[in-house]
Amino acid sequence: MSLKIEPLSWWHIAKAHKIDQQVFNATAWSLNTFWDELSLQNRYYLALTDEKGEIVGFGGAAFNGADADIQTMVIKPEYQNKGFGGKLLDALLEKIKEKNANRISLEVVAENQPAIALYKSRKFDQIAKRSNYYPNGNDAVVMQLDLRSK
Ligand SMILES: CC(C)(COP(=O)(O)OP(=O)(O)OC[C@H]1O[C@@H](n2cnc3c(N)ncnc32)[C@H](O)[C@@H]1OP(=O)(O)O)[C@@H](O)C(=O)NCCC(=O)NCCS
Numbered sequence: 001m002s003l004k005i006e007p008l009s010w011w012h013i014a015k016a017h018k019i020d021q022q023v024f025n026a027t028a029w030s031l032n033t034f035w036d037e038l039s040l041q042n043r044y045y046l047a048l049t050d051e052k053g054e055i056v057g058f059g060g061a062a063f064n065g066a067d068a069d070i071q072t073m074v075i076k077p078e079y080q081n082k083g084f085g086g087k088l089l090d091a092l093l094e095k096i097k098e099k100n101a102n103r104i105s106l107e108v109v110a111e112n113q114p115a116i117a118l119y120k121s122r123k124f125d126q127i128a129k130r131s132n133y134y135p136n137g138n139d140a141v142v143m144q145l146d147l148r149s150k
Contacts, residue, residue, distance in 0.1 A: 001050075001082070002051065003048050003049060003050055003051075003056065003079075003087075004048070004049050005046055005047070005048055005049075005087065005088060005091045006046070006047055006049060007044075007045065007046060007047070008046055008047040008055075008058050008060065009038075009047070010035075010038060012047045012055045012058070013031070013035065015054060016034060016047070016055050016058050016074075017029070017031050017034055019055070019056070019057070019058075019076050020072075020074060022076070022077065023076075023077065024074075026136065027134065027135070027136060029072070037071065040062075042062055042063045042064065043060060043061070043063075043071070044061055044063070044092075044095055044096075044099070045058060045059070045060030045061075045071075046058065046059055046060060046088060046092055046095070048075070048079075048087075048088050056075065056076045056079045057074055057075040057076060057079060057084055057085070057088055058072070058074055058088075059071075059072060059073035059074065059089065059092050060072060060092070061092060061096055061101075061104070063099055063101060066100070066101055066102045066103060067101060067103050067104075068096045068099070068101035068103070068104045068105075069104070069105050069106060070092070070104060070105070070106035073089060073092075073115070073118075075088070080114070081114070085118050086118060086121065089118060089122055090122070093122065093145075096147075097147060101147070102146070102147045102148050103145070103148075104124075104145045104147065105142065105144045106124070106142070106143050106144075107130070107133060107140040107141070107142055107143075108140065108141055109134065109138045109139070109140060109141075110129060110139040110140060110141045111138065111139075116141060116143070119143050119145075120143075122145065123145055124144060124145045125143065125144055126141050126142070127142050127143065127144045128141070128142040129141055129142070130142065
């Protein structure tokens with residue numbers, strides 16, 4: 001299976017929104033959130049696309065000076081656990097380094113073992129836990145990668 005990684009564009013949004021709903025159900029982003037995120041200057045999003053150019057995953061970051069925050073990272077269920085999330089994250093990390101950020105943070109649901117394993121495999125450390133962080137009451141784990149010390 002040969003997939004491509006390219007900047008996320010407006011024409012990916014409708015399908016990206018569907019994948020997000022499929023994966024996150026009630027906590028998925030609204031269509032408006034996708035449009036807002038894509039319009040902000042300090043954001044950078046990547047899309048993973050199949051042979052037909054259809055989006056099968058996406059992820060992105062927000063930049064604030066030397067700090068970057070991973071906003072989301074999603075792979076369509078039938079493409080999960082095949083190495084694509086790792087490839088997408090590696091491409092995003094390259095972009096973050098190019099933009100001279102030196103610290104990358106993210107929050108992830110404390111129960112989300114696949115995502116925590118993915119970030120740990122890329123040398124993120126678990127630095128804090130936030131109780132009741134999400135609207136549905138789930139706890140969050142805060143993870144961080146300090147590029148200066150790796
Ligand atoms: C989290 C997610 C993006 C990972 O993408 P993926 O394509 O399934 O992951 P990969 O196959 O590239 O695996 C990456 C690493 O994560 C680990 N991993 C992946 N799935 C796993 C699972 N089910 N259980 C444990 N570890 C897992 C692997 O150890 C792998 O490490 P390696 O690269 O050293 O082999 C994907 O599962 C997903 O979209 N999940 C739903 C949305 C989500 O939770 N997003 C993250 C919120 S921030």
